[in-house]
Amino acid sequence: MLDKLTQKVSDALRFISGKSAISEKNIGDAVDAIKMALLEADVNLRVVRRFVNATMEEAQGEKVLRSVDPGQQFVKIVHDKLVSFLGDTRQDLRLKGPDALSCILMLGLQGSGKTTSSAKLALRLKKEGRKPLLVACDLIRPAAVEQLAILGGQIGVPVYKEEGARDPVAVYRGGVNWAQKNLIDTLIIDTTGRLQIDEPMMEELSRLKKAAAPDELLLVADSMTGQSAVDIAKTFDEKIGLTGVILTKFDSDTRGGAALSLKTITGKPLKFVGMGEKPEDLEPFYPDRIAGRILGMGDVVSLVEKAQEVIDQKEALALQKKMEKETFTLEDWLEQIRAVKKMGSLQALLEMVPGMAGQVSEDDINREELKGQEAILSSMTRKERANHLIIGPSRRTRIARGSGTSVAEVARLLKKFEKMKTMMKKMSKFNRNPQAAQAMMSRMQGGFR
Ligand SMILES: Nc1nc2c(ncn2[C@@H]2O[C@H](COP(=O)(O)OP(=O)(O)OP(=O)(O)O)[C@@H](O)[C@H]2O)c(=O)[nH]1
Numbered sequence: 001m002l003d004k005l006t007q008k009v010s011d012a013l014r015f016i017s018g019k020s021a022i023s024e025k026n027i028g029d030a031v032d033a034i035k036m037a038l039l040e041a042d043v044n045l046r047v048v049r050r051f052v053n054a055t056m057e058e059a060q061g062e063k064v065l066r067s068v069d070p071g072q073q074f075v076k077i078v079h080d081k082l083v084s085f086l087g088d089t090r091q092d093l094r095l096k097g098p099d100a101l102s103c104i105l106m107l108g109l110q111g112s113g114k115t116t117s118s119a120k121l122a123l124r125l126k127k128e129g130r131k132p133l134l135v136a137c138d139l140i141r142p143a144a145v146e147q148l149a150i151l152g153g154q155i156g157v158p159v160y161k162e163e164g165a166r167d168p169v170a171v172y173r174g175g176v177n178w179a180q181k182n183l184i185d186t187l188i189i190d191t192t193g194r195l196q197i198d199e200p201m202m203e204e205l206s207r208l209k210k211a212a213a214p215d216e217l218l219l220v221a222d223s224m225t226g227q228s229a230v231d232i233a234k235t236f237d238e239k240i241g242l243t244g245v246i247l248t249k250f251d252s253d254t255r256g257g258a259a260l261s262l263k264t265i266t267g268k269p270l271k272f273v274g275m276g277e278k279p280e281d282l283e284p285f286y287p288d289r290i291a292g293r294i295l296g297m298g299d300v301v302s303l304v305e306k307a308q309e310v311i312d313q314k315e316a317l318a319l320q321k322k323m324e325k326e327t328f329t330l331e332d333w334l335e336q337i338r339a340v341k342k343m344g345s346l347q348a349l350l351e352m353v354p355g356m357a358g359q360v361s362e363d364d365i366n367r368e369e370l371k372g373q374e375a376i377l378s379s380m381t382r383k384e385r386a387n388h389l390i391i392g393p394s395r396r397t398r399i400a401r402g403s404g405t406s407v408a409e410v411a412r413l414l415k416k417f418e419k420m421k422t423m424m425k426k427m428s429k430f431n432r433n434p435q436a437a438q439a440m441m442s443r444m445q446g447g448f449r
């Protein structure tokens with residue numbers, strides 16, 4: 001899912017995030033590329049326009065943070081805008097407490113996935129400790145009741161049905177009765193779908209809604225129908241009123257346009273996505289995770305936040321100076337190692353550093369070695385760390401003992417440090433970007449093989 005969109009958006013952003021200075025033209029180009037990607041993904045044109053305007057506006061108004069470069073900051077703006085277009089925060093079901101009877105009414109066109117999604121929701125609620133009951137109110141399609149009964153059997157959730165019933169509202173009432181006798185706390189009502197929205201359907205749903213006063217009116221829409229899923233949601237909301245949407249077949253929807261347009265056009269939250277045919281294949285919809293996936297750059301928010309925490313521009317500058325003046329000490333090295341350890345994924349951070357994208361993989365970083373280095377460095381005195389030249393044989397023995405390593409390992413570390421210093425001297429001559437300096441440090445201290 002979303003593969004193509006991810007590819008295009010991340011290409012556009014990768015280009016700009018690798019820049020330590022960005023111009024209006026850079027931003028314009030990136031925004032244009034994202035715009036094309038969204039349109040290709042079948043996102044509603046109005047939504048795309050709004051997205052572009054909001055992003056441009058923010059990018060121009062944003063003051064530059066001292067700890068991230070403008071390219072990275074732009075990535076975050078795009079991310080935050082995506083999140084807000086996808087609905088901001090996760091919207092869970094709003095049900096009553098377990099002492100009262102809650103009700104979920106499922107609606108949607110024929111074949112959209114109502115019956116399957118009813119079972120999926122039932123399984124989910126059951127796992128959360130609720131006692132759901134599936135109520136078979138699709139009395140039109142011949143095998144509908146049987147299909148629900150089979151699904152209920154599979155997931156171990158009771159199904160209420162009435163043989164030969166003709167009136168869904170009567171079945172609903174029977175369901176409530178049964179529920180009260182059997183300690184049920186949530187009704188999930190499966191309804192009839194039609195090929196298109198028509199009067200009889202709306203009538204039936206209105207009657208059910210009036211009778212049941214549901215806590216949730218969930219539209220089940222097929223994401224593969226793209227923008228028409230959004231139009232359908234709009235119509236259902238106007239005629240019946242919705243509290244949320246489940247987009248099904250998200251596993252086979254490679255474009256994702258419906259997910260991106262839905263909230264903006266209808267104002268209704270996307271609560272779940274169907275990710276397959278099995279009862280387990282239902283996922284809560286997390287706007288920030290989907291946005292992260294679309295950007296294809298990992299979880300950008302947390303990255304930029306981590307970068308703000310760890311790559312402090314001021315610190316990076318100080319490091320750069322030390323490298324140039326060759327006053328980099330073991331003490332600085334220890335500090336660097338601790339900073340790296342604080343980060344979750346070094347690779348992810350390095351990806352954001354100008355010029356480093358695609359060059360490092362987590363496999364390259366030897367975390368064990370990092371730990372060993374920290375142990376050795378911590379076993380030195382401050383004085384030793386300030387001047388490594390004073391560390392003779394007896395001091396080496398003490399440090400090895402203190403860190404649970406061997407004299408050979410201590411010697412190896414000191415040798416590595418000498419090598420790092422030489423390398424830095426060379427690097428600092430042609431690389432005057434403080435963040436690149438820090439990234440290079442990270443690479444070296446990470447024990448790159
Ligand atoms: N791949 C995939 N298939 C799905 C998903 N949800 C439903 N389906 C399939 O879509 C088809 C229709 O699903 P149903 O649950 O019967 O749809 P419905 O809305 O109840 O259909 P009617 O009762 O005829 O209106 C079935 O073959 C399901 O297995 C999903 O999230 N992913």
Ligand SMILES: [Mg+2]
Nearest residue numbers: 114115138144
């Ligand atoms: Mg059905």
